[in-house]
Structure formats: C-alpha cells, structure tokens
Amino acid sequence: MGYANGVVNPQRKQPLASIGIISDVQYADIPDGYSFLGVPRYYRHSLLVLQRAVQKWNDQKLKCAINFGDIVDGYCPKDQSLTVVKKVVGEFNRFNGPVHHMIGNHCLYNLPRDKLLPLLNIPGRDSRAYYDFSPVPEYRFVVLDGYEISAIGWPKDHPNTIKAMNFLHERNPNPDKNNPNGLVGRDRRFLMFNGAVGREQIEWLNKVLRDATDSEQRVVVCCHLPLDPQASSNEALLWNHGEVLDVIHRYGCVKACLAGHDHKGGYAVDSYGVHHRILEAALECPPGTDAFGRIDLFDDRLALVGTGRLKSQELVFGR
Template sequence: MEAAPPLFSFGVITDIQYADAEDGYDFEGCRRRYYRQSLQLLRDAVEAWAAEKPPLAFVLQLGDSIDGLNAGGGTAEAALERVLEVLGRLPVPVHHAWGNHELYNFSRARLLRSSLHGSAAASAGTPAACQAYHFSPAARFRVVVLDAYDLSILGREPGSPRYQESLRLLREKNPNDNLNNPEGLEEPRFVEFNGGFSQAQLDWFNEVLKFSDENQEKVVVMGHLPIHPEASNAVCLAWNYEDALSVIHSHQCVVCFLAGHLHDGGYCLDSHGVHHVTLAAIIETPPESNAFGTIYVYEDKMILRGRGRISDRIMTF
C-alpha cells in the first residue's frame, strides 16, 4: 500500500474500434478483431473507473474510437454516438486523440464540430484546425494532447495545401502503388495510415513545454501514434517522430508519452528519462479479457494499474 494518497488519477484506453459487425481479422488476415464486443469491454472499463475511490480526474482515449468499417456501411455517426454514450456515463471529462480510424469515417472539419474535439478545453494559441491542446489537472502538472495526423492525407480535402504537402512527403518516401503498403521502404512508417506533426504544432508544443519548464511542472503527453522506435515497431511510428522527440528532449518537464495504434502495445524508458507507454488495443482483446488502465500520479512517480492485456508499471520521475 502507498503511504500517501495519489495527487490524482486518470483512466487510459485506446483503439476501441467499435463497429456493429461480426468479428473479423486484421489486414493480414491473422489477428482476430472483436468489433461488436469492443463496446462491452468499454462498458466494463467505464464501470470499473466509475467505482474508483477517490474518483478519477479524467480519462484519456488515445484514438481509433470506432472502426473504419463504419465508413463503408454508413454507420459512422451511430457507432460514434454509442461509444460516446458509454463514455458519457463517467462523471469526469474524457479527452480524445484522433487516430486514422476517426479520419476514415469523418473529415477533419466534421471532427472539429464533434465531441471528439477538445475545443472546450482548448488553450490559447492552439494551432488552427488542430486537435492539440493542454490542460492542468492539478498544481504543477500538465497534460498535452497532440494531433498526430496534423500532417496526413486522411480526412482532408484533396485540393487543400496541407493535403498536398502531406501527399508530397508521403510520395517522396513511399513509391508503392498502395500507399498503405510499407514493403521495401527504407522508412516503413511512411504509409497512409500514419501521419505527422506540422511545424506550427511543433512550435506551439515547444512553447507549452517552455512554460512548464519555467513553472516547474511535470507533463504527460498523449497522441495516437508512438514517437519512440523502442516503444513501437518500425511501421507504426509517427512520420516525423524525431521532431517531436527533439522538442521533448530540449525540455526537462516531460515524464511520459502515451500512445495507441500498435495493437500489441510497447514500452521504453528513453535516454532522457521519459517513459513511452504504448497501450494494447481493445479491438484485438478477446471477450474474457480487457485492455485499459488507471494511472495514479504521485510527486515522484506514476503507477499504472493495468487490466487484462495491459501490464502494471511503476514509472519514476
């Protein structure tokens, strides 16, 4: 038992990928995906979080809340409504990262008008039309939400400057006919289902961390895509992950980076003492298990208590 109570605690979950559909398989046809069951696992997570004492401060949903299957069936709005209804049973705020599956279903313009957009908590100076913001849940502590698809061809109008810039970057690195195919690439992360951070977002991020350094805050950062090669495979990283890491490593304040996308999850403690936690996905979790956690924050550490496929972890600062 801990001698002192935590300063606060929060829930973490990722890659729910709900669809009202029979079980299927991943793109390679070998990993089972439990589309319908994922909503029940989310309900179980919400029930467990709601029973926590003292109550959680908030929940972080790390992206891919509904599956791309919904886009083909015209069920995206209904699927998202069901996921948000379950999360809405929590008496605390839920903060959302955007993943590739949100962008298969909705344009960025639509997402900016949805409950998945953190506009209510949006901070001054946030880059325009970007799902990036920060908030402070407790004294000397800050959470930063990053938009890992700020550079992406997903969810954007083909004629738009950001689409053209993203397509140019992708084409430079990926000559394959199918832009989702990483085969033969020197840098296999340059596929359509990934994305990156614009320079405007990186500049904003740098300013936020500068403020946190000056105010002796500790910072947790979240985004859908992992940004450290040792907490991911070579395919699932953000396109310009080095740029995001470089911003983080030029400051003292960041203690942890939380991501999803890689369905098996991953972890590393990097050379600057930052914990990179990539959470396992709900969508590939069998019905008898689960994949969510609660993080308890103390002065000198965070303790992750995982359920099902997510391991417990002590992360010292």
C-alpha cells in the same frame, strides 16, 4: 513494482490524482475479423470493454479519463459512421468527469475533422486537434495531433493533404501508400495510415513545455501515434517523431510519452530518461477480457494500473 493483483500496495501515499486510460476501441457493428498481420479483432466486444472501463472508472471516482484514439473502426459501414461515433461517445459520456479525446486514423476514415472534432469535444482551432490540460497543478498533459499533416481527414485540396501526399510519394514507391514493401527499418513508417505534426504545432509544443518548465510542472505527452522507435513497431511511428522528440528533449519537465495505434503495446526509456509507453488495444480483447486502466500521478512517478491485457507498470522519473 509494488503491485498485488494490480492494486497499489497500501503503504504507498495517496496519488495526486488518478486518470482513466483506454486506446483503440475501434468499435463497429460487424462480425469479428483480423488485422493485416492476422491478429483477431473483436469489433462488437470492444464496446463492452469500454462499458466496463467507464463503470470501473466511476467506481474508482477518477479525476478524468483519456481516450487515445480510434474509437470506431475503418470497416464500419460509412452510412453508419455518424451514428456509431455518437454511440461510442455516448458510452464515454457515462463517465462522471471530463473525457479528453485524441483522434486516430480510424476516426478519420469515418468522419472528416470538421464533423469529428465537435463530437469529441476537442478544443483545437481551425480543425486542429492539439491542446493541453492540467488535472492537478503539479501536472500538465499535452495532447498532440499526429494527423495534422495527413492524407486522411482533411479535404482533398487542403494544403495539409497535398503536403502529406507529396511527402508519401517521395518516400514510398508503392502504388498502395499503406504498403511498406521494400521500405527498410524506420522508413516503414511512411504509410498513409500514419501522419505528422506540423510546424505551428511544433512551435506550440515548444511554448507549452517552456511554460510548464517555468511552472515546475511534470509533463505527460499523449499522441495516438508512438514517438519512440524502441517502444514501437516501425510501421506505427509518427512520420516526424524525431523532430517532436528534439523539442521534448530540450526540457526536463517531460517525464513520459503515452500512445496507442500499435495494438500489441510497447515500452522503452529513451536516452534522455523519458518513458515511452504504448497502450494495448481494447479491440484485440477476446470476449470476457479487457484492456484499460488508470494512471496514478505521484510527485516522482506514474503508476499504470492495468485491467486485463493492459499491463500494470511503474514509470519512475529519473531526472
């Protein structure tokens, strides 16, 4: 892959820019616990992982950083939610550059959208959390809001909540809508901790990708929820991942889709040559270990340079 101890080989040309990445910090000031599947979770240690990430990003003088969602955990006591979110955002703000956030389900368990988005400096309108940015002229990063249609984060009587609950009732017969029992294959994604991209956002995505094509930009799509079933567990997928991929596949400009949510990580290349990479979670790092990294942007590839449990990988563009 051209790496020696996670460092890009010296004969490679300089990247156009380098960007910090981390996902699923899920900090809470509570004792360590376990996931539903019995995987250990280190709620307090994850803040140390973030602190080490920011320090390394600053040492490397990176252009910007991207947080792939879930900065606090759902088990965080609700009377502490606002304080804890502010605390974690404060750690991100120690980075010497812009930090681009996206929302995850655990963020929305703690705070409603109208309180959360301003704290994360997310520029979406009407409490929507999708936007795009260009760290360098050659690249466009598109940040999707995977919980636009969602049973969490919106007021109970909001049209998006009602739409999400109707959607779940039709597809998941279990009383607990976070229980996949009886659901088969990709239908196991019809869970309350997932969500969907709405109609307006689909149209916006199409417009952004058309504009990026006209501008000859390479596009990286970022979403807390994974889009590709070959890279992800069925239980972690965006509800309408196929609809989003249909738009992405119309355009040759999209080179990679990056996600969090599925803590073990994952990787696949789809039939259109788009790379799908899921980032390993900071939350599941035992004390003294890490999971964060950076992306080096080149004309013909992305180089993920991982630290600790986040695997280094080169995503070479095939089209």
